[in-house]
Amino acid sequence: MNAVDRLWDHARNAPDSIALRVGDQSWTYAQVRDLATAWADRLVRAEVQPGDRVLLVAPTSQEFAVVHQAILAVGAVGVTVNSASTAVELEYFLTDAECSLAIAWHETAEVARRAAEATGVELWTLEAGDIEMGPGADLDLPRARETDDTAVLLYTSGTTGKPKGAELTHGNLAACAEIVSGTLGSDSSDRVGTALPLFHVFGQVCVMMATFHVGASLSLLRPFSGEALLRMAAAHQLTVLAGVPTMWNAMLHADVELSRDDLASLTHALSGGAALPLAVADAFRERFGCRVLDGYGLSETTGAGTSAKLSVRRKEGSVGPALSQMKACVVDPEGNPVAPGERGEVALAGPVIMKGYWRRPEATAEVMRGEWFLTGDIGKQDEDGDIWILDRKKDLVIRGGYNVYPREIEEVLYTHPDLREVAVIGVPDDRLGEEVAAVFATHPGREVDTAQLRAWLEERLAGYKVPRIYQEVRELPKGSTGKILKRQLDRGTVLDQGVKVTRERSVS
Known part of the structure; x- marks a missing residue:
């Protein structure tokens, strides 16, 4: 093959x-x-x-x-x-x-x-x-x-050291293309479009290879802008559009005269690379009449893992159950499955799991447990099998002994009408070890009072989860795929320039 x-x-x-x-x-x-x-x-x-x-x-x-x-x-x-x-x-x-x-x-x-x-x-x-x-x-x-022969080497971001090359095989690529196209119900009549970088697993395999798998057409755009991608979708009468959360956000707020009638052919939208805030997905559907399916995967899993189902409205904050041919579970530090609703590390198994890290057997052994790949993501799973990604292990904030998951806070912040982009991080604190900080950018022409923002959050989150430090920026740093790069946010700068909002009824 x-x-x-x-x-x-x-x-x-x-x-x-x-x-x-x-x-x-x-x-x-x-x-x-x-x-x-x-x-x-x-x-x-x-x-x-x-x-x-x-x-x-x-x-x-x-x-x-x-x-x-x-x-x-x-x-x-x-x-x-x-x-x-x-x-x-x-x-x-x-x-x-x-x-x-x-x-x-x-x-x-x-x-x-x-x-x-x-x-x-x-x-x-x-x-x-x-x-x-x-x-x-x-x-x-x-x-x-051979099915197990390496086809591509995709290097990980290297956030925990030197980048490692994930060996994806010909079998991995073919399986991912089959799974993704099957999930969307794609066929040769589809017209797929994207502005994703093709050097990344999402654009390269989940979009390009999946499109070629069924004999559909692929429209490419570079450079990306929300306006340009929407215009391409209308001009090419696309049936499927693929992007990352920042792209959907940009399209949602693009100043274009296009309506859902102009995008009437668009039946599916596929989001990946990072968790998509439900508020953004709902607003996109309201404006353009197309549902955005949020999926979850990594380079090591050929970009595939879980996905919301076409026939069922996505549960708030969930990335859905395991895809066809895949298995997903949440495990404790010893690798044992935890009870539904309990937090643990998300593990995936199936035909898209990488062969291993290129010439790094020790690193491969650290993430493989038999057929299971340990993702390094903290999550939970309900009795239906749906997965919630709460955070990366490294992104977990421990505030005064309480585990705070930034992803949960970001989901709430994205529902605020004046906020365009958000990132929640932990910053050093002498008393609590870490304090929760929110870095945000507003929509053009909007202003946000940080004290009022904190009060707004206190109505929606437990007190220990509410950020005490707020920094407004023009734009958050992003990688080549449009994913917000929290690790490029300087914790010291956030501490120096952020506004610490204290309230008498704050919970420590």
């Missing part, structure tokens, strides 16, 4: 069906196959062998999609990384993965060149339009691979 088999099947059986759209350009499945074959020919002539690692540094584009398919088609391993990576970061990826070749987008070519020269790796520059190379050789593609 090969993870790109289905694209070649569609090119043979439905050659004129549209596979890719970017702006007013489009490519059929036969054209994408031929373009990927030409790139595969170039890789073969460069003596890239099955199992060789090839670094791909490129933004969301038709070029990324074609080159990625070519790398997998020849049996090589795609190492797809953030196109904004520094030379030092690229040097680390090249060295750690022992890449034999690097392919970098022309806008980042100088940075990539420094990393390639430092590691002695050959570099190819990928120019816009470089996929139009003419026909390749008559290769027998895709090359057959």
Whole structure:
């Protein structure tokens, strides 16, 4: 098997069906196959062998999609990384993965060149339009691979040390594509669109590979703006839209004249990368008439794990039950399942669980318990099997002996009509060990009085959960996927610049 088999099947059986759209350009499945074959020919002539690692540094584009398919088609391993990576970061990826070749987008070519020269790796520059190379050789593609052969290396964020490469196999990618498309009930008539980065597991596998799995069309947008993505959805008459919470928030508040009538073809919206506040999901459905399905997964689980069901309204704050073919549970520190409603670590099992961390058996052993992958996320599960993600282990705030889960507070804050973005973190406190702080950005033209905000929260949360420190910012830091990066919030700055709001009836 090969993870790109289905694209070649569609090119043979439905050659004129549209596979890719970017702006007013489009490519059929036969054209994408031929373009990927030409790139595969170039890789073969460069003596890239099955199992060789090839670094791909490129933004969301038709070029990324074609080159990625070519790398997998020849049996090589795609190492797809953030196109904004520094030379030092690229040097680390090249060295750690022992890449034999690097392919970098022309806008980042100088940075990539420094990393390639430092590691002695050959570099190819990928120019816009470089996929139009003419026909390749008559290769027998895709090359057959074993289900357990590594297809891509996706490096984790490295928040607990150096980034680790999650080895996702051809079987993992094919299973994820089947599970996601099956969950959405997708078929070849669908028109899927996204502005997600394709180097990330969500955009690359859950969206792109799942779309190609059923022979649907994929519309790509770069750069992202809420207005531009909504306009693309209307112009391309998209049936499925995929994004992260900050994207839905941006679209929800975009100043466009589009209405639910303009997006009448949009039947499904898929959210991932971080938990989606229910208030945002409900408001999006109210404005545009489309339900946003919130899913949960990690790079190590090929982006899949749990998802809300199409036929049932999502329980407030829940990311739904395990997806088809998957299992989910919540366990204690010894790995034993806890009772429904109790907090513990979320564990996942199924055909999308990674092969392991690249050449890190000790790190792999730390997160694997037989078939179960320990996610590092704190959660709870009800008797129906629905999962609530409360926080990362590292994000837990212990305030005077009380466990405070920022995710729960953020859910409440997102229901405030004046707040656009929020992040709740722990900051050092001499008396309590940690204090709860809320960092927020308001909607344009809105103002928030912090004392009134605290009073508003005290009506909705237990006293020990209510933040005592508030800092207003213009915008919260975000990663390449649009996910809010709490770890880039300087705790010292929050302490210095935040407003400490005390009230006589506050609970310690």
